[in-house]
Amino acid sequence: MSGYDAAALLAQIADIGTDPRRGGYTRHVFDAAERTLREWFVASAEGLGLTVHVDRNANLWAWWGEPGNDAVVTGSHLDSVPGGGAHDGPLGVVSALAAVDRLQREGFAPTRPVAVVVFAEEEGSRFGMACLGSRLLTGAISAQRAGGLRDEHGTLFADAARAASFPDFGVDREALGRIGVFVELHVEQGKGLIDLGAPVAVGSTILEHGRWRIEVRGRGDHAGTTALADRRDPMLPAAAAVIAARRAALARHDARATIGRIHPVPGGTNVIASRVSAWLDVRAGSAADTRAIVDEVIAEVAEAARREGCEATVIEESYSGEVRFDPMLRDRLARRLGDAPILPTGAGHDAGILAAHVPTAMLFVRNPSGISHAPEEGADDDAVSAGVDALVATIRELA
Ligand code: GLV
Ligand code: MN
Ligand code: MN
16 A cells, blocks of 8 residues: 555544644644645645646646646645644645545656645634635635635735735735646545445535625623613524524525634623624525525514614625536536435535636545534545545546
8 A cells, every 4th residue: 555545644634733621623724733734735746757847826736747738637625624633635635635646656747737735724723714815816715805805813815924924915816827626535524425325426516605794792791790671691692693603504405504613702701791793604595595594684683782772883804706616527527426325515615706607526535424513524434535536537538
C-alpha cells in the first residue's frame, strides 16, 4: 500500500485540530491547526511531485505538471465546523492526492492540466460566510464585504488575512480562468447511499440556503429579584425563533431550519441577558419556501419581542440559490462509474459556488451513520476506497 492511500493520509492528520472540549475537530481558517494542515498539504503534494501555489485568497493549488488553462481540478477543504468530523472536507483532499498517486503509478499521462485544490474557510465557521475562499475567487463576494466580516473576537477578516500574508484578497480571474472542470469528492452528509446500498453517488443539486442573524435587545437585570412582569428578556424572542423555525420548516416539503448558535450577553446563569444573538440556517427546495420560512420566523420573533418589550432585528448574512450541477457532466460521470446513483444534497459546498462559472460535479461517499458536522461523522474503508476509484476513473475520463 502506498503512503498516499486515502485512509493513511487521513490518519496522518488525525491529531491535528482535535477539540478536547467539544469532541471532534475544530480547524478554523488561519488558526494553528489549519496552518499545520496547510503545511501538511504542501508537503504531501510536493511528495507527489506536484507544484503548490497559494492564490490571493489563501486557496492552495497543487499542479500536476505546469499550471494551465482548461484544467481538471479536484479537491475540497481542510477547515471544519466547531467540533466537526474527520471527513467533511479532508476526505475530498486526501482522495484527490490518492487518486493522483494512483494515476502516476499507473503511468497515466494527462492531456489536460490537473490540479488538486484546497479552498479556504469553506464552513464559514470563523468569519460567518460559508465558502469564503471560493466566493472571493469567483467574485461571489466583494473584497470589501469580505474584509468587513468579523470573527467572534471582533477580528476583521481583512486584518486576519493581512496577518496571514493575504492582504490582496478578491476576485481572481486568472485562477478561475484556469479551471476547465471541477469535481469535488465529499463524504455524504445523509443516508441516501445507505438506503441505496451503494458506496458512491454523483451529485445532482444543492438546496437553496442561507444564514440570518437575529439580534434581540432587552434589558439586563437580576434573575432573582426582577418580577416576571418587569422583565424585558431577549431570550424569549430568541426561544420563539427556535420554535418558529421548526414549525415553519415542518410545514414545507424537504425544508430544514435550524438555530445552532445562540449568544446571550453577558451570559450568566443568574443574569437576565441584555442582548441575544441567534443564527438561523434555512434550506429548502425553492426560493419561495426559503423566504417564507424566514418571514414566518421573523414575524414570530417580532411578536414575541413586542410582548416582552424588546427590539428585534434580522440581518441576512448570506444567501445561495439552488445549485444544479452540470447535467451532461453528471450523467457522463454516473455512466463512467457504472451507473452510479444520482443524489441531491442539503449541504453547501465550494462546488456549488464554482457551478455558476464552470462545469462542476460532485461525488458523494457513503457515511455509515449519515451523521455529519459532528464527531460521529464517518466513512467506511470500503466506501473510501470506492471513492478514490471513482475519482481515478473521473480524472481518466476528463483528463
Ligand atoms: C456546509 O457544510 C454547510 O452546508 O453549511
Ligand atoms: Mn460542512
Ligand atoms: Mn464540506
